[in-house]
Amino acid sequence: MSREKARELRKAFRHNVAMLAGRYQESQSDQYPVEYRQREGAAILKELNGLEAGLSRELLLWNYAQRAEASRLRSSDPVGDAATETRRLREQLEASSLAEQYPSATQARNILLPEARRLIETGNLERAQVYLNAAKKHGVMDGSSEREINRILDRTVPHRYKAVAIEVAAVDELELARRDIAEARVTHKLGTSVEQVRASTAVKLADYKRQQEAVVLEQQHGITLPPAHE
Secondary structure, eight states, X not given: OOSHHHHHHHHHHHHHHHHHHHHHHHHTOTTSOHHHHHHXXXXXXXXXXXXXXXXXXXXXXXXHHHHHHHHHHHHXXXXXXXXXXXXHHHHHHHHHHHHHHSOSHHHIIIIIHHHHHHHHHTTOHHHHHHHHHHHHTTTOOOHHHHHHHHXXXXXXXXXXXXXXXXXXXXXXXXXXXXXXXXXXXXXXXXXXXXXXXXXXXXXXXXXXXXXXHHHHHHHHHOOOOOOTTO
């Protein structure tokens, strides 16, 4: 997976807006009549709206394709060798056996789930999953334990880690495109003063949100976000 296409789209947008801004500033020169300035300014701002809509549309299509690829990777649990497949079958049988040994929802909550949590803490994810699956057979779920297992697997299993990286990049590029749109209006002083203030606020909020997300991604997945204009 590469961010290259998304980056090219964003770079082209920034270039086109800069060219548009030059035309806008020239059209607003005092050497032209007020009517001309108003007419040309409105036409150029309409072009800007088209550029913004085009970037959003292209990035959404790119984002959709990336998420589809991530979903494919997440669901692609490779067929293992004979030993791996035998282990999986054994774990299924063990889950069924545990469910029979503790045949009530109360026992699942009081015995199976605590043991699953203990196994997660010791790093024995496969055994923990057996106990969680046994509890599920009685309709007892533990979303927190499931999320913790998935978090660890997302960081340690290659095809799952790649899926996470794709999902992160897809969301990040979409947010960066929205930031580019707002920043362009601020940088080139395009639109009304109210629109520019709104855009400036949007850029600041986007930067703050991205800084916070960067810390979480680094801690949870070991993923580092690139600079906004890389």
